[in-house]
Amino acid sequence: MSNSKDIVKSYVRYLKLQRNMSVNTLDAYQRDLRKLLDYLEHEDKSVSDVTLEDLEHFAAGLHDIGIHPRSQCRILSGIRAFFRFLQLDGYRDDDPTELLESPQIGDHLPEVLSTAEVDQLEASIDLSKWEGHRNRAIIEVLFSCGLRVSELVNLQLSQLYLEEEFVRVLGKGSKERLVPISKRAIQELGYWFDDRNHMTIKPGEEDYVFLNRYGKHLTRTMILIMIKRQAEAAGITKTISPHTLRHSFATALLEGGADLRVIQALLGHESIGTTEIYTHLDTSQLRQEILEHHPRNMKR
Incomplete structure (x- = not known):
C-alpha cells in the first residue's frame, strides 16, 4: 500500500488532468483535504485505514469549533470526493464516507462576519464618546482571541501578558488556556486604557479590564446590546451577537489553513473526537499558528 503522501499526489494529479479543475478550485480542495490529513496524523492513522467513526469525529470537531454549516458541507464534500x-x-476496497452525514442547512444559520465586516463594525464606532475606544477594544479582543462573552466580561488586568502577546483565559470548568493576542487588539486596549486611567473605579473592580461608566465590570447583556446596536450603525443586516465574533475567529483560522486541533485549543474546547488536545501543543505552536493563519496577523 502506498503511503498517504503518494496517494494525495495521485489524487491532485487526477484532479488536474481528469477533472480539469481551475487553480483556485484545486487549492480549495487541497486545503480542505489537508485539514483531514493533519487530524489523521495526530490520530496516527493513514488514509488507507480510516473508518466512518474517524470521519464522524473529525466532522464533530468542525461543528464544535463553530464552523458554519455551509463550510462544513463544503469540506465534507471534498473529503467524499477523495x-x-x-x-x-484501488487504494481502498470500500468508501468510509458512504454513511457520513452532512449538517442540515436550515433557514436560521449561525452568522459569521468576514474580516471586512469586523472592520466595518469597528469603523462605525463614535470615538468621541467616552465608551468608543472601550467598545472597539471589546470587538477586537473577541475577534482576535475568540473569547466567550463570559470570559471577556471576567477578563482581568492580571491575565494580560501584552509584552509576550498572550492572554490567560479562565474558561468553562475553571480551565485555563493561553491565547495569543494580535498587535491590533493590543493597540486598541492601549487606547482604552488611556481612557480607563481617568475613571473612578468602584472598590473591588480595579482588576477588571472592561468597565461601565460607573466603574463596574460589564455584564454579558451589556456586551450583547452594544454589539447589536453597533451592527445596526454599521449597516450590517446579519443577526449577530458576541458569539458571532467567536465563530468568525474560528472560521477565519480554519479558512486560513490552521490545524483543527489548534483551533480547538484556542477556543478551549475538548471535542468528542479529541481528548487531551493540549498533549500535542505548546504555546509556541499556538502562537505560530495564529500568526500564520489569523487575518489580523497575515500580511496582505
Missing part, C-alpha cells in the same frame, strides 16, 4: 477516488483507483 475517498471515492481511493476506491476507484
Whole structure:
C-alpha cells in the first residue's frame, strides 16, 4: 500500500488532468483535504485505514469549533470526493464516507462576519464618546482571541501578558488556556486604557479590564446590546451577537489553513473526537499558528 503522501499526489494529479479543475478550485480542495490529513496524523492513522467513526469525529470537531454549516458541507464534500477516488483507483476496497452525514442547512444559520465586516463594525464606532475606544477594544479582543462573552466580561488586568502577546483565559470548568493576542487588539486596549486611567473605579473592580461608566465590570447583556446596536450603525443586516465574533475567529483560522486541533485549543474546547488536545501543543505552536493563519496577523 502506498503511503498517504503518494496517494494525495495521485489524487491532485487526477484532479488536474481528469477533472480539469481551475487553480483556485484545486487549492480549495487541497486545503480542505489537508485539514483531514493533519487530524489523521495526530490520530496516527493513514488514509488507507480510516473508518466512518474517524470521519464522524473529525466532522464533530468542525461543528464544535463553530464552523458554519455551509463550510462544513463544503469540506465534507471534498473529503467524499477523495475517498471515492481511493476506491476507484484501488487504494481502498470500500468508501468510509458512504454513511457520513452532512449538517442540515436550515433557514436560521449561525452568522459569521468576514474580516471586512469586523472592520466595518469597528469603523462605525463614535470615538468621541467616552465608551468608543472601550467598545472597539471589546470587538477586537473577541475577534482576535475568540473569547466567550463570559470570559471577556471576567477578563482581568492580571491575565494580560501584552509584552509576550498572550492572554490567560479562565474558561468553562475553571480551565485555563493561553491565547495569543494580535498587535491590533493590543493597540486598541492601549487606547482604552488611556481612557480607563481617568475613571473612578468602584472598590473591588480595579482588576477588571472592561468597565461601565460607573466603574463596574460589564455584564454579558451589556456586551450583547452594544454589539447589536453597533451592527445596526454599521449597516450590517446579519443577526449577530458576541458569539458571532467567536465563530468568525474560528472560521477565519480554519479558512486560513490552521490545524483543527489548534483551533480547538484556542477556543478551549475538548471535542468528542479529541481528548487531551493540549498533549500535542505548546504555546509556541499556538502562537505560530495564529500568526500564520489569523487575518489580523497575515500580511496582505
